[in-house]
Amino acid sequence: MNDILKTSPNFTLEAAVDLLKEHYGLAGKVSPLASERDQNFKVESAEGTFILKIVNAAEPAVESDFQTALLAHLATHAGDLPVPHIRPTLSGESLVSITNTHGAAHRIRLVSWVKGEPLAKTDRSEAALESLGRMLGRFDAALKGFMHPGALRDLDWDIRTAARSAGRLSHVANAEDRALVERFLKRFTTVASRLPTLRAAVIHNDANDWNVLVDDADHDRICGLIDFGDALHTPVIAEVAIAAAYAGLNHADPIGATAAIIRGFHAEYPLLEEEVDLLFDLISMRLITSVTISASRRVNAEDNPYLTISERPAWTLLRKLDRMNPRFATAILRKACGFEAVPGARAVIDWIETNRKSLAPLLEKPAATYPAALVPFADPVHPMTIASAAERPDEAQAIWEAYCRETGVELGIGPFAEERTVYAGEMFVSRFIEGARRTHHLGFDLFQAAGTRVFTPLAATVVSVEVERDPLGYGCLIALRHEPEGCPPFISLWGHLAHEAVNRLKAGDRLEAGALVGEMGAPKENGGWAPHLHLQISTDTTLSATEILGVGEPRYLDVWAELFPDARTFAGITKEFYKRQGRSHEEIVKMRRELLLPNLSISYDKPIKFVRGEGVWLIDDSGRAYLDCFNNVCHIGHAHPAVVEAMARQAATLNTNTRYLHDNIVAYAERLTATLPKELTVAGFVNSGSEANSLALRMMRAHTGRENAITLDWSYHGTTQELIDISPYKFRRKGGKGPKPHVYIAAVPDSYRAPSDWPIEEHGKRFAESVAEQIAAMKAKGEGPGFFIAESIASVAGQVFLPEGYLKEVYRMVREAGGVCIADEVQVGFGRVGSHWWAFETQGVVPDIVTMGKPIGDGHPLAAVVTTREVTDSFNNGMEYFNTFGGNPVSCAVGLAVLDVIEGQDLRGNALAVGNYLMDAFRDMQKRYQAIGDVRGLGLFIGIELVTDRKSKAPATEFARAVSNGARCRGVLMGTEGPHDNVLKMRPPMIFSRRDADHLIAVLEETFAGVEKTLG
Incomplete structure (x- = not known):
């Protein structure tokens, strides 16, 4: 104690006045300021306001020199910083040596007074704390490269020496407080080993709210930083930790306060992720240092309030921090700097979005295919609110079933981030914000009946299987770890399941994509809720199942959205579910x-x-x-990215007509004709299948000079009048006027409906006789056929596959009679049959003209005619052919992209394999459903003909329509065709997979069973 008295400065006001006059030539009002080790006086003179500091005699000279050098450096390199500036003595010195009454040598320094009010006297707004962070960032940035021997000192307030607090632990009287300190010290052992690897520099090291000044007129603006007595060389992140430790005292949201400071600091002095990751522990250890130093000094300095002024709020803050999950606090701080809440979080979110098409269905069918509705938890009177289910758990299942019957809903959805006032229990009190509650749902709920099975969309390893038995708990709770290639690992959490999974799954089990996870539990075992699945994703794989937040504070939703991203995409729900747009x-x-x-x-x-x-x-x-399974226009799938990209790129570069030269049109013509027999070498481009068929007729007339047409009954070839005239599907139905004199109609070569006494091997020849009859009728008039036109597979007529040898015989007869043969491949071409590029190839023939459209541009208006050189020469009769849009650069770019995808992804092979798989399944169904009279198809062009009686083959029109509508109600699109609308028509995109096929098969099985039960 005597040594302390000898070294501590204890000068009177009168002595301070004399020192000012002697060394600085100043006079004015002098008043004492509080200080722990040194002695400070405020000096108000005519030349300005200053602080006279009398340094403790125990302080080494090198430390006083260090502070002087630091202020001089700032004055030179950051003169605009609002910090004290040194006033030299009359002899030009920065420091002066004096002696006290005990003979101890002191040094004095005079610095300018920084105007402002201590931050401690304000409400410490978020704006003020962010401004503080900016000020500290500017301050530390200005000190980059500065070094002085005095900065390398040993100080208990150095964050690196925080572990010394263990030696002061005995002075902490309360056992619970000692245990709290020990917990933080234990965590710090790991942190301390990482400190030497961090960036270090000279920092202020004591930005408490008495050393920080705010503008008198604007408390949101920091206008000064004072007192550099604790400055030293240490990790840079300690600057933020110390400021945050003091800012958090008596603050309702200490982590939010820290976030504001670090956001400002990072803007001026960019931090590294590894620095931010240690901040929570460094804040805690600054407080631990403070309370243990105060405890150890209390006995010797009970009359010095400066030592104990912040001890009580420091303990309070430490207890708050002890209740927090450090991972969540760190996530908030990382987010404040613009980093991911946890490394890899955004990559997980992006990966799920990018790969959503490949995820296995979470329910028996893809979740997006169910008629769904939001379950309005926020509506207190709705029968499906959490509250009502919790109050009447035994009735929850019945409530749900009644709701579904009333609305037609099959799937209820509880969305991510929904505010739910039902979270009223003590467990939902925020651990971050005093007086706040966690009210926003961080999971994604799917409501179906108890017992509904749920499956993992991705391969996974079981992390844990446990049961929460508390009311409103999770019931059976399962955590899975997913590690897909090209994606950081993440966790999926499955709550409110039936307890059966506990005996079926254990930690370490491997689940493949599509494997059963569990069943939605009944209220008695799912925590008392209406049956549903709580699904959640955690991008932080270190969290246990029970640590994953199911409900969070609205203030930090942006953080929770990265830690626990919305699982709707993982579950298979579309973005359109949440918001309807446009007209009703x-x-x-x-x-x-x-x-x-x-x-x-x-x-x-x-x-x-x-x-x-x-x-x-x-x-x-x-x-x-x-x-x-119906709209074959989008041949390689709706909005195929390769097509979209090719279209956009070319449209952004050039689009014009064919009177100018461009690479695309010849490149596409070369690629397209390469898919056809060698005789078909010349292409013409148009915009639709109808235009293609009209152009084919012009070519035919120029080549034959004839008009007479032979067409198949119930065929359809386009929308123009001349095409309506050769389409019995149109002119024989309502509004039609029958065939024109030049139109001759041959029978549909339908083997299924061929006379029973015809040998199957003769079907082609026998049906061709109908064409021979039409040619004979023409000859009887002294005329001949101009052309024969037929789809290579008769689609509108009911997916009718031509019998073997039919086209070979027909083409021979037509050509011998002087006509040309046109193959309409608008619906069946471009590899749809799988075995060949073009359906006519299955007949072993080469047409004179081939028309194509619909799938050629994957939805883009593009069509083509390809013909022989002989027909082309006849067409080149002097009359110009011009089509404004046909063959434009954009359309040809699209056509090339479609060919690239078909060839590059072997979509013909896929069509054949998946088509065969479907045909096998449908033929198996045929054994069980008497209504299925015939199954026919090749590749992904399939028809199922329905009959009331297999023997009579009477068409089952009502049954077919019921199946089509029933499939539509179950989320599958198909059509009905044929003269009696009794043929189910399926033409799915060429990218149709086995999984898609399984979905189609399952829906048809369910639909057939339902229709058969209804109609008999």
Whole structure:
């Protein structure tokens, strides 16, 4: 104690006045300022306001020199920083030596007074704390490269020496407080070993709220930084930790306060992720240092309030920090700097979005295919609120079933980030923000009946299987770890499951994609909830199942959204589910009637409004996804990225007509004709299948000089009048006027409906006789055929596959009679049959003209005619052929992209393999359903003909329509064709997979069973 008295400065006011006059030539009002080791006086003079510091005699001279050098450096390199500036003595010195009454040598320094009010006297707004961070960042940035021997000192307030607190632990009287300190010290052993690897520099090291000044007129702006007595060389991140430790005292949201400081600091002095990751522990250890030093000094300095002024709030803050999960606190701080909440979080989110098409269905069918609705938890009167289910757990299942019957809903969805006032228990009190609650749902809920099985969309390893038995708990809770290639590992959490999984799964088990995880539990075993799955993703794989937050504070939703990203994509729910856009169905129907041609038809009794297509799926405005097995226009899938990219790139470069030279049109013609027999070498480009067939007729007339047509019954070739005239599907139905004199109709070569006494090997020849009859009828008039036109597989007529040898015989007869043969490949071409590029090739023939459209551009308006050189020469009769848009650079770029995808991904091979798989399944169904009279198909062009009696083959039109509508209700699109609309028509995209096929098969099985039960 005597040594302390000898070294501590204890000068009177009068002595301070004399020192000022003697060394600085100043006079004015002098008043004492509080200080722990040194003695400070405020000096108000005519020349300005200053602080006179009398340094403790025990302080080595090198330390006083260090502070002087630091201030001089700042004055030179950052003169605009609001920090004290040294006032030299009359002799020009920065420091002066004096002696006290005990003979101890002191040094004095005079610095300018920094105007402002201590931050401690304000409410420490978030803006002020961010401003503080900026000030400290600027300060430390200005000291880069500065070094002085005095900065390399040993100091208990150095964050690196925080472990010394263990030696002061005995002075902490309360056993619980000692245990708390020990917990933080134990964590610090790991942190301490990482400190030497961090960036170090000279820092202020004591930015407490008494050393930080705010503008008198604007408390949100930091205007000064004072007191450099603790400055030293140490890890840079300690600057933020110390400021945050003091800012958190008596603050309702200490981590939020820290986030504001670090956000400002990072803007001026960019931090590294490894520095931010240690911040929570460094804040804690600054507080531990403070409370243990205070405890050890209390006995010797009970009359010095400076030592104990912050001890009580420091303990309070330490207890708050002890209750927090450091991982979550660190995530908040990382996010404040613009880093990911946890490394790899955004990569996980991006990977799931990019690979969503390859994820296995979470439910028996893809979740997006169910009629779904939000379960409005926020609506207190809705029968499916959490509250009602919790209050009446025994009735929850019945409540759900009644709701589904009333609304037609099959799947309920509880969204991510929804505010739920039901979270009222003590467990939902925030551990970060005083007085706040966790109210926002961080999982994703799927509601179906108890017992509904759920499957993992990705291969996984079981991390844990446990049961929470608390009311409103998770019931059976399963955590899975996923490690897909090209993606950081992540956890999926499955809650409210039935307890059966406990005996079936254990930690370490391997689950393949599509494997069973569990079943939705009944209220009695799922925590008292209506049956549902709580699904959640955690990008932090270090968290245990029970540590993963199911509910979070709204203030930190941006953080939670990276730690626990919305699992809707993982579950298979589309983005369109959440927000309908555009006009209502009723409004569109009304406007169509008013503005569009009235005979423009709409599919289904209840029209569908589609807003997006993706691959094999069409998504309606409610977010429901339909498996598209019908619209063969999008040949390689809806919105194929290769097509979209090619279209956009060329459209952004050039689009013009064919009167100018361009590479694309000749490149595409070369590629397209290469897929055809060698005789077919010349291409012409148009915009639709109808245009292609019209151009083919012009070529035919120029080559033959004839008009007479032979067409198949119930065929369809386009929308123009001349094509309607050769389409019995149109002119023999309502509004049609029958065949024109030049049109001759041959029988549909339908082997299924051939006379029973015809040998199968003679079907082709026998059906060809109908064409021979038409040629004979023409000859009887002294005329001959101009052309024969037929789809290579009769689609509108009911997916009719031509019997073997049919086209070979027909083409021979037509050509012998002077006509040309046109193959309409608009619906069946481009590899759809799998075995060949073109369906006519299955007949072993080469047409004179081939027309193509629909799939050629994957939805882009593009079509083509390819013919022989002989027909081309006849067409080149002096009349120009020009098509404004046909063959433009954009269309040809699209066509090339489609060919690239078909060839590059072997989609013909896929069509054949998946088509065969479907045919096998449908033929197996045929054994069980008497209504299936015939199954026919090749590749991905398939028809199922339905009959009331297999012997009579009477068409089952009502049954077929019921199946088509039933499949539509179950989320699968198909059509009915044929003269009696009794043939189910399926033409899915060429990318159709085995999994898609399994979905189609399952829906048809369910639909057939339902229709058979209803109709008998």
